[in-house]
Structures are given as C-alpha cells and as structure tokens.
Amino acid sequence: GEDVEQSLFLSVREGDSSVINCTYTDSSSTYLYWYKQEPGAGLQLLTYIFSNMDMKQDQRLTVLLNKKDKHLSLRIADTQTGDSAIYFCAEKIPGNTGKLIFGQGTTLQVKP
Amino acid sequence: DAGVTQSPTHLIKTRGQQVTLRCSPKSGHDTVSWYQQALGQGPQFIFQYYEEEERQRGNFPDRFSGHQFPNYSSELNVNALLLGDSALYLCASSSGQGTLNTEAFFGQGTRLTVV
Secondary structure, eight states, X not given: OOOEEEOSEEEEETTSOEEEEEEEOOOXXXXXXXXXXXXXXXXXXXXXEETTOSEEEETTEXXXXXXXTTEEEEEESSOOGXXXXXXXXXXXXXXXXXXXXXXXXEEEEEEO | OOOOEEEOSEEEEOXXXXXXXXXXXXXXXXXXXXXXXXXXXXXXXEEEEETTEEEEEOSOOTTEEEEEOTTSOEEEEEOSOOGGGOEEEEEEEEOSSGGGOOOOEEOOOEEEEEO
C-alpha cells in the first residue's frame, strides 16, 4: 500500500542538530523528498534522494536512507530559529504521473 | 522566474456553491498536479494534468474536476461545496513524465473556507 509516516513534533535548541524521521512503504525504485512549510505558506522543496542512494548532503542538510527498513531521515546541522516549520516527507509513486504521497508532517520547534 | 503562482490566495464560499481555483506553473514546466491539504494533515493528491489531459486521479469525488490550457496553466473546479472541502489547495508544477518528472515545485496555495 501507499503510506508515509512521520513523528509529529520535535523540539531542539538553537545551534543543535535536528533529526526528522520518516518511514515509507513502497518497495519500488523511487524518489523520496523533504519539503518545508512555514505558517500560511506553500511547500518549499528542500532536497530529494533516489532510492538507490544511501546519503545525500546539501549544505546544512543531510538525508540518510535505509532501504532495508524503508527509513528516511533529514538532519539539519546548526539548527536556527528560521528553521522552525513543518517538515514533510514524501514518496513519489513510480509510474508516469509521479504522484506524491506525503506524511503528516513533523513540526520542528527551535528554541533560542 | 515567477515560480508557481496560484489565485486567489484566500476564498470564502457557502455550502452548495461552486469554486474555481487557478494555477500557473513554473516557466518551462508542462505538468500540473493539484493537492488538498486539510488542517494538520499532509497534502493529498487530487489529480494531475499533462498535455491538457487528466493523467491520474486520487481518491476524490467527481465534484472535483479540472482543466489544463494550451499554455500549461490549470484550473481546479469544485462543485456542490461541502464544509469538509475547507482546506489549503496546492498546485505543483513539474516537467515531463515518468523518470523525467523528478522535481515538483509548489505554489503558495489557495485557502478555501466553506461556511
């Protein structure tokens, strides 16, 4: 089936690292995404990884993929107050359309 | 590059009315997908348009329909509005199909409130 799950809330101190976790169900080769949503705004694409990769790094963001456990994580180094937002994990369903299945979102709270 | 633009940003409608939401994709993109995001939830796929045709549909009733124009812009229409249709409607644009269709960029959304 098509299902993506995330923990709902994470609170960290400014300057610490944040790790947001996600599990997905589709076992086909696919793309996995992380989006950021600030209050009242749309979704901002942060990064994505293909399912044959283990890791992808992009400045302060590191994505780790455990294919065996179908577990994806997003690590934000040196978390800032501006990183406070809801983070969505999404899985692209293989096929022509590239339909995305989203998790419920993880609210990241960064305390000064 | 204006990115993905949606209009209007906010809308209030009465139960039973009809609504039309609009989306212009990012320059160079030819594919538009629509998502519904209820409060506190992740976005849910409604349908996707490519080459002016609906390519795939999510689990939404026929009251939800759409259209894509030759310039790739798109409309989402919802008939016989229900209170439960209140949500943020997001448009995503991408380029190509299948393995080419890698990055989807979202607009800021239209907040629909049904009273």
